[in-house]
Amino acid sequence: MDRKGSRSSRRRPLKKRPPPNRHQIEQEQVSTSTLAKKLKSGENIDVIVNPSLGxxxxxxxxxxxxxxxxxxxxxxxxxxxxxxxxxxxxxxxxxxxxxxxxxxxxxxxxxxxxxxxxxxxxxxxxxxxxxxxxxxxxxxxxxxxxxxxxGQTTYDALVKNIHCAASSVCENSMKSAAKEEINLTAEADNIEKPRGLTVSGYATRSKKGLFSLYGVASLIGYHSGKVLDVAVKSAYCNECESMKTKANTAEYEEWNRRHQCDVNHEGSADKMEVDAVREMFSRSQELHDVKYLNYVADGDCKIFKDIAESNPYDESVKKKERIERVPSGKNESLDDLIWQIAPKTNFSNAKINEIAAFVATTIFNDGHRSLLDILRILNVSIGPRTHDMCVEEDVSRVSIGNVD
Ligand SMILES: [Zn+2]
Ligand SMILES: [Zn+2]
Known part of the structure; x- marks a missing residue:
C-alpha cells in the first residue's frame, strides 16, 4: 500500500485560514521573539550597519x-x-x-x-x-x-515587540556586567573565584498625587558600577481602576477572565523597593550563579535589615559601610534615563515602565550603542546615521554641560 497516499487520505481537510489583514501584518511578533530567544540562548546577534539605508x-x-x-x-x-x-x-x-x-x-x-x-x-x-x-x-x-x-491594537503589538527586544538585550547586558563584576572582585581580593559579590541598591519611583504607582529598583556591582539586576514593581493597574465602577456586572466578569493585571506588588507602597531588592537577592544564583554577600548601606538601612532577615542564602549577608559615595553620579543618570523614557508627568502602564527600566539599564551599562542591539532584535535595519548618533551620544554623555 502506498503509505504516502494513505497518510494524505487520512489527513483532515485543511481549514483555509484567511490571510492576515493589513493591520495584523504590522502586529506580527514572531520575528522579534525568535531573535530575542537566540540572544538569550547565548547566540551572537551581530549589529550590521547597512550603508544603503537612510x-x-x-x-x-x-x-x-x-x-x-x-x-x-x-x-x-x-x-x-x-x-x-x-x-x-x-x-x-x-x-x-x-x-x-x-x-x-x-x-x-x-x-x-x-x-x-x-x-x-x-x-x-x-x-x-x-x-x-x-x-x-x-x-x-x-x-x-x-x-x-x-490604531491602538497595532500600537500595543509594537510595544510588546519593543518590550520583548528590550528585555532580552537588558538580560544580556546584566549577564555580562555580572561576569565583569566577578572578575573585578577576584582581582581586588586576589583570589581565583570570589565566594560572593558586593552590591548596592538603588531605587526610584513614580507617583500620582500622594500615591506611588511604580517603583524601579536595581542592584549595582561595587567594582564595575554596572547594574546586575533590575526589578519593576507596580502598585497600580489602569484597567482595574477604570473597571472598578462596573464590579459585579456581567461585563466586569467577562473582562476579569481575560485581564492581565499590571499590579505585581501587594501591600504598602512603601515596601516596593524592599520587596524588589529581596526578590533580586533570591534570584541571584539562578540569574548569575552568584551570591550577593555584601550590601553597601548607610547606618540604619531598611532594605539591608530586610535582606538580613529574609536570609536569602545559607550564609549571612553582611553590611558594608559606604566609605565614599559609590557610583552616585552614575545613579542619578540611571534615574534620568528611566524617567526620560517613561516620564512621570504622563501616565505610563507597567509595560512602558518595564521598557524604560530595561532600556535605561542597558544604556547605563553599555552606552547608547546598546540601542542598536535593541533595534536589531526588533528587525529594524541600522543605517549609518542611526549608528553615528548612538556613538555621538556616548561621547557627549562623557563631556559635561550638554544642554538642549
Ligand atoms: Zn512599458
Ligand atoms: Zn489590573
Whole structure:
C-alpha cells in the first residue's frame, strides 16, 4: 500500500485560514521573539550597519508627478506614472505603472520576514525613547502631514515587540556586567573565584498625587558600577481602576477572565523597593550563579535589615559601610534615563515602565550603542546615521554641560 497516499487520505481537510489583514501584518511578533530567544540562548546577534539605508521625507505627489515628466518605461518606452499601494502606517509599496506593461512595486522600506514594514516599529521605538506614546505619535504624524500611524491594537503589538527586544538585550547586558563584576572582585581580593559579590541598591519611583504607582529598583556591582539586576514593581493597574465602577456586572466578569493585571506588588507602597531588592537577592544564583554577600548601606538601612532577615542564602549577608559615595553620579543618570523614557508627568502602564527600566539599564551599562542591539532584535535595519548618533551620544554623555 502506498503509505504516502494513505497518510494524505487520512489527513483532515485543511481549514483555509484567511490571510492576515493589513493591520495584523504590522502586529506580527514572531520575528522579534525568535531573535530575542537566540540572544538569550547565548547566540551572537551581530549589529550590521547597512550603508544603503537612510530615510528622507518627501512630498510624494509633487515629487513623483514631476518625476513622471522626466522618465520613460524601460521596457516599451511609454509614459509611466507613480502611485502607492499596501499602505500600512508609514509603510507602503511604490507602484510604477505603464499603460502597456505590468506594473511594478517596490517596498518603501525594509520589511521583516513576515512582511511588516520596519518604519512602523522604528517610529514607535523612537518616540518611546523620547518618552512619547501613541497619542503623541498621532499628533506628530498629523502635524507633519504624514499618514495616520496604526490604531491602538497595532500600537500595543509594537510595544510588546519593543518590550520583548528590550528585555532580552537588558538580560544580556546584566549577564555580562555580572561576569565583569566577578572578575573585578577576584582581582581586588586576589583570589581565583570570589565566594560572593558586593552590591548596592538603588531605587526610584513614580507617583500620582500622594500615591506611588511604580517603583524601579536595581542592584549595582561595587567594582564595575554596572547594574546586575533590575526589578519593576507596580502598585497600580489602569484597567482595574477604570473597571472598578462596573464590579459585579456581567461585563466586569467577562473582562476579569481575560485581564492581565499590571499590579505585581501587594501591600504598602512603601515596601516596593524592599520587596524588589529581596526578590533580586533570591534570584541571584539562578540569574548569575552568584551570591550577593555584601550590601553597601548607610547606618540604619531598611532594605539591608530586610535582606538580613529574609536570609536569602545559607550564609549571612553582611553590611558594608559606604566609605565614599559609590557610583552616585552614575545613579542619578540611571534615574534620568528611566524617567526620560517613561516620564512621570504622563501616565505610563507597567509595560512602558518595564521598557524604560530595561532600556535605561542597558544604556547605563553599555552606552547608547546598546540601542542598536535593541533595534536589531526588533528587525529594524541600522543605517549609518542611526549608528553615528548612538556613538555621538556616548561621547557627549562623557563631556559635561550638554544642554538642549
Ligand atoms: Zn512599458
Ligand atoms: Zn489590573
Amino acid at each position: 530615510y528622507t521625507i518627501i512630498n510624494f505627489i509633487d515629487v513623483f508627478s514631476s518625476l513622471s515628466n522626466y522618465v520613460k518605461c524601460k521596457t516599451c518606452g511609454g509614459d509611466v506614472k507613480f502611485g502607492q499601494s499596501s499602505i500600512r502606517g508609514l509603510g507602503f509599496k511604490l507602484v510604477v505603472e505603464c499603460a502597456s506593461c505590468d506594473s511594478k512595486s517596490i517596498n518603501s522600506c525594509p520589511c521583516t520576514d513576515n512582511h511588516s514594514y520596519e518604519i512602523n516599529r522604528r517610529l514607535v521605538f523612537s518616540f518611546r525613547m523620547l518618552g512619547i506614546g501613541g497619542q503623541g505619535i498621532k499628533k506628530f504624524c498629523g502635524l507633519m502631514d504624514l499618514p495616520k500611524p496604526g
